[in-house]
Structure formats: C-alpha cells, structure tokens
Amino acid sequence: MYADDDAAALYDLLNPWDASDDFYLSYVLAASSVLDVGCGTGRLLHRAREAGHGGRLVGLDPDPAALARARRRADVEWVERTAAGMTWEGEFDLAVMASNVFQVFVADEELRASLAATRAAIVPGGRLVLGTRNPRVRAWEGWNPANPIDVVDHQGRELRVLYQVESVAGDVVTFTETTATRDGRPLRVDRASLRFLDVHEIDTVLGGAGFEVETRYGDWSRGPLTTGSDNIVVVAAAKEPHA
Numbered sequence: 253m254y255a256d257d258d259a260a261a262l263y264d265l266l267n268p269w270d271a272s273d274d275f276y277l278s279y280v281l282a283a284s285s286v287l288d289v290g291c292g293t294g295r296l297l298h299r300a301r302e303a304g305h306g307g308r309l310v311g312l313d314p315d316p317a318a319l320a321r322a323r324r325r326a327d328v329e330w331v332e333r334t335a336a337g338m339t340w341e342g343e344f345d346l347a348v349m350a351s352n353v354f355q356v357f358v359a360d361e362e363l364r365a366s367l368a369a370t371r372a373a374i375v376p377g378g379r380l381v382l383g384t385r386n387p388r389v390r391a392w393e394g395w396n397p398a399n400p401i402d403v404v405d406h407q408g409r410e411l412r413v414l415y416q417v418e419s420v421a422g423d424v425v426t427f428t429e430t431t432a433t434r435d436g437r438p439l440r441v442d443r444a445s446l447r448f449l450d451v452h453e454i455d456t457v458l459g460g461a462g463f464e465v466e467t468r469y470g471d472w473s474r475g476p477l478t479t480g481s482d483n484i485v486v487v488a489a490a491k492e493p494h495a
C-alpha cells in the first residue's frame with residue numbers, strides 16, 4: 253500500500269487522529285493484551301503506550317514502509333505479516349481492525365483466512381472490534397478528482413491528492429490515489445481495491461470464523477446503526493471453539 257517512507261508519512265498526514273481512533277483507543281486501553289491487525293504506521297498503539305497502557309501491544313502489517321514508521325516506538329511488538337499468515341493461539345484479549353482494515357480483504361478466501369487467524373489469536377470470550385464503510389452510503393461516489401485533498405508533506409512540498417474510481421465490480425471498488433503537485437503533475441499513482449460488505453454479510457463471515465456479533469454501532473459515538481450510517485462498527489466476541 254505504501255510505496256516508501258514518503259507514502260507512509262503522507263498516509264499519516266491524510267488521516268489525522270479522529271473520533272474513530274478515540275473509539276478504538278478506548279477498547280485498547282481496557283484490554284491487557286492487544287493485537288492491531290493492519291496496524292499501518294502504528295499510531296493507535298503508539299498512542300496507547302503514551303496513554304499508559306502497560307500490557308502487551310502487538311501491531312501486525314504486511315507493509316514494510318508502514319512498519320518502519322511504526323518501529324519508531326520500540327516498546328510495542330511489530331510483526332511484518334498478513335492477517336491470514338498469523339499463527340498465534342489464544343494470546344490476545346482484543347483484536348482491532350482500525351481505519352477499515354476489514355475492507356482490504358477482498359477475495360473470499362483471504363477474508364475467511366484472515367478472520368480465522370484473528371479468531372485463533374484471541375482468547376475465547378475476547379473481542380474483535382472493527383469498522384467498515386456502509387455500502388448503502390456508496391462513499392466511493394465521492395472519490396473523484398472533483399474532491400482533491402491539498403496537503404503539505406513532511407518535506408514541505410505542497411501536494412494535491414486525487415482519487416478516481418476505476419471499477420465497481422459487485423462489492424469490490426477499485427480506485428487510484430494520485431499524489432500530484434498543486435498544478436496537477438502526477439508524482440505517484442497507487443491502486444487499491446476495497447470490499448464493501450453489508451450487515452448481514454459481515455455477520456455471516458464473522459460467524460463462520462467463530463465470532464458472535466455483540467454490538468453494532470453506526471458512528472464513533474456509539475450511535476445506532478441505520479441504513480444511512482456512514483460506518484458499520486462491530487464489536488464481536490470470540491466464541492468457545494466447537495461451542
């Protein structure tokens with residue numbers, strides 16, 4: 253996802269700490285051992301340590317550039333691996349998939365294996381907390397060059413970031429993120445695909461992996477989920493194996 257350190261640094265600039273991060277942080281601070289699946293540049297666990305979390309914090313991500321930034325804090329374990337490649341067995345009270353990591357698992361088998369490995373890593377009765385964009389709101393319709401984001405990067409460069417949807421194939425949206433100069437000269441183009449599952453599909457895949465959905469919210473203030481909610485926020489419990 254992040255081509256290099258510049259791209260990873262730019263991710264942090266484009267995604268400043270917000271209400272969703274406070275939401276996840278509240279769960280992290282209440283758990284003694286935490287697995288941050290798709291931790292990216294590590295900001296959630298950085299903040300947890302800064303806030304005094306004294307237990308085990310592990311961040312996992314397959315992206316070396318993101319993890320290089322995460323490793324600026326050495327008092328958190330950082331693991332370069334995909335979710336499906338995890339092999340922990342019952343080591344965590346809590347797993348989180350913050351900033352819509354759930355949506356990066358595009359293929360059925362990758363989604364199934366990622367959730368199964370996450371379930372295995374959590375103790376029975378532990379929790380998985382995740383959020384995913386509500387497909388009914390069709391957020392991707394706003395991802396077009398008419399909605400650029402202007403940013404000054406860590407080198408002081410004035411940049412413009414533009415999004416363009418390439419395809420919507422079933423529940424998978426493929427789009428480009430172009431980092432350009434303010435006058436439109438492209439410096440880098442990244443392509444990504446995200447999957448948009450609805451409430452019923454989320455319940456089904458979580459159930460198949462050994463989770464039971466406990467609570468759903470429609471925003472980061474724990475408001476109710478409605479058809480017009482931007483986000484589907486899920487707290488799921490890890491069921492006893494073979495229960």
Ligand SMILES: C[S@@+](CC[C@H](N)C(=O)[O-])C[C@H]1O[C@@H](n2cnc3c(N)ncnc32)[C@H](O)[C@@H]1O
Pocket residue numbers: 253254267289290291292293294295296312313314315318333334335336349350351352353356
């Ligand atoms: C939108 S970013 C979210 C990063 C971080 N959770 C945050 O809140 O800033 C999605 C992250 O998922 C990671 N990712 C992509 N494929 C993955 C996989 N198969 N397993 C785990 N993480 C993955 C990416 O490298 C990226 O860091």
